[in-house]
Amino acid sequence: MKFNDNFVFGTATSSYQIEGARLEEGRSLSIWDTFCDVPGKVYKQHNGSIACDHYHRFEEDIQNIKQLGVETYRFSVSWPRIFPQKGVLNPEGIAFYKKLTKRLIEEGIKPAITLYHWDLPVWAHEEGGWVNRESVEWFLDLARVCYEELDTDVDSWITHNEPWCAGFLGYHQGFHAPGHTNMDEAVRAVHHMLLSHGKAVEMLKNEFQSKTPIGITLNLTPIYAKTDSVNDQLAANNADGYSNRWFLDPVFKGQYPVDMMNLFSKYVHSYDFIEQGDMEIIATPCDFFGINYYSRGLVEFSAANDFLHRGAYSDYDKTGMGWDIAPNEFKDLIRRLRAEYTDLPIFITENGAAFDDVVENGRVHDQERVDYIEKHLQAVSDLNDEGMNVQGYYLWSLMDNFEWSFGYDKRFGIIYVDFDTQERIWKDSAYRYAEIVKNRGNQKSNTGTDVLSV
Numbered sequence: 001m002k003f004n005d006n007f008v009f010g011t012a013t014s015s016y017q018i019e020g021a022r023l024e025e026g027r028s029l030s031i032w033d034t035f036c037d038v039p040g041k042v043y044k045q046h047n048g049s050i051a052c053d054h055y056h057r058f059e060e061d062i063q064n065i066k067q068l069g070v071e072t073y074r075f076s077v078s079w080p081r082i083f084p085q086k087g088v089l090n091p092e093g094i095a096f097y098k099k100l101t102k103r104l105i106e107e108g109i110k111p112a113i114t115l116y117h118w119d120l121p122v123w124a125h126e127e128g129g130w131v132n133r134e135s136v137e138w139f140l141d142l143a144r145v146c147y148e149e150l151d152t153d154v155d156s157w158i159t160h161n162e163p164w165c166a167g168f169l170g171y172h173q174g175f176h177a178p179g180h181t182n183m184d185e186a187v188r189a190v191h192h193m194l195l196s197h198g199k200a201v202e203m204l205k206n207e208f209q210s211k212t213p214i215g216i217t218l219n220l221t222p223i224y225a226k227t228d229s230v231n232d233q234l235a236a237n238n239a240d241g242y243s244n245r246w247f248l249d250p251v252f253k254g255q256y257p258v259d260m261m262n263l264f265s266k267y268v269h270s271y272d273f274i275e276q277g278d279m280e281i282i283a284t285p286c287d288f289f290g291i292n293y294y295s296r297g298l299v300e301f302s303a304a305n306d307f308l309h310r311g312a313y314s315d316y317d318k319t320g321m322g323w324d325i326a327p328n329e330f331k332d333l334i335r336r337l338r339a340e341y342t343d344l345p346i347f348i349t350e351n352g353a354a355f356d357d358v359v360e361n362g363r364v365h366d367q368e369r370v371d372y373i374e375k376h377l378q379a380v381s382d383l384n385d386e387g388m389n390v391q392g393y394y395l396w397s398l399m400d401n402f403e404w405s406f407g408y409d410k411r412f413g414i415i416y417v418d419f420d421t422q423e424r425i426w427k428d429s430a431y432r433y434a435e436i437v438k439n440r441g442n443q444k445s446n447t448g449t450d451v452l453s454v
């Protein structure tokens with residue numbers, strides 16, 4: 001693998017997954033705090049009340065980022081820290097992100113900030129959350145404060161992280177906060193998230209006249225049919241519509257896919273929530289496109305499923321999440337985006353894997369994660385050889401953290417966190433990533449030996 005000098009390497013986290021400091025310095029509760037309290041929703045009822053205690057240990061975490069040698073660090077702001085109540089700004093909340101941003105810059109690390117990575121304040125949820133169109137205005141209040149206070153120091157903005165998860169896992173499947181299972185709510189929630197994205201892009205460019213690059217991050221899963229049968233092809237089309245096109249089409253083409261509107265109409269009472277002009281706003285041009293890639297999907301027809309598809313048996317090697325390891329399909333995905341959707345610079349804003357890590361004599365030999373990272377970086381390098389213009393890669397995640405409904409049971413970090421002591425231990429994958437970054441991929445895999453001796 002090989003990366004040119006302009007390619008940026010980074011690592012990523014999000015507020016609720018690492019910060020802790022649940023009610024400190026004016027923060028109020030988010031829907032994840034309350035969701036975690038509901039029995040059966042999160043593994044062993046874990047929660048993010050302490051998480052990695054990053055709120056108090058951010059200096060140590062910055063030093064780790066610096067030692068990795070990455071140019072950029074992607075993190076998100078906690079909305080209930082900044083607006084603990086509707087319309088009430090918490091100066092201490094925004095001060096934390098100012099301090100973090102300044103310190104990153106002082107250490108030579110460029111901050112990439114995500115405005116929404118799922119921690120909706122409870123006050124907003126109590127007024128209907130994302131299902132309420134007013135959520136767009138509440139989100140714009142958050143965006144405005146962040147732009148006012150942080151834009152001069154920020155390297156890039158991401159409006160939303162994975163609206164598929166926040167919308168469909170949160171309001172349709174119920175696996176994420178707020179835990180609803182209502183497709184009508186889900187499509188409304190997604191619409192308001194996407195609308196708030198478009199308006200936040202417009203605000204930065206028009207009201208703030210800012211040149212800071214801004215984009216959205218979608219989690220995309222290339223879908224394959226188990227067989228060539230018409231039924232399985234239909235299943236794959238629907239799964240692709242549900243996972244990918246419902247987000248890609250509005251953002252890049254200014255329309256929802258009509259086949260999926262039809263399919264969803266069994267549950268969606270009416271599409272009257274799409275107001276005149278909304279779709280143009282959603283498709284407001286961005287400066288880059290963020291993609292979170294983890295796995296592919298293999299599906300087959302199922303009459304029992306709402307949208308006629310279900311996961312099919314796959315014999316691929318799996319990560320600790322049970323997800324197929326599929327770097328070739330990653331390439332298919334990017335080629336398809338180039339062919340069908342966009343010429344914008346692409347950033348892989350998340351990629352990584354959970355495995356069952358064990359600390360042995362103070363070391364974590366996570367060879368499977370090393371292999372996963374190398375394969376996916378090789379794919380990025382290959383894609384760039386084909387002219388696909390992937391300009392950066394953020395490894396998920398800097399450190400083990402609160403993995404949503406899986407609590408602390410799943411570890412995605414390249415730095416191990418002992419959640420009893422808060423000790424951070426570099427895994428082999430961290431050493432290997434540092435080596436790749438240092439040599440810009442221009443070296444054979446040897447699990448980071450030159451960095452190991454540093």
Ligand code: IFM
Pocket residue numbers: 014017162292350396403404412
């Ligand atoms: O931990 C999550 C992250 O918050 C969003 N993208 C996927 C990661 C792994 O599941």
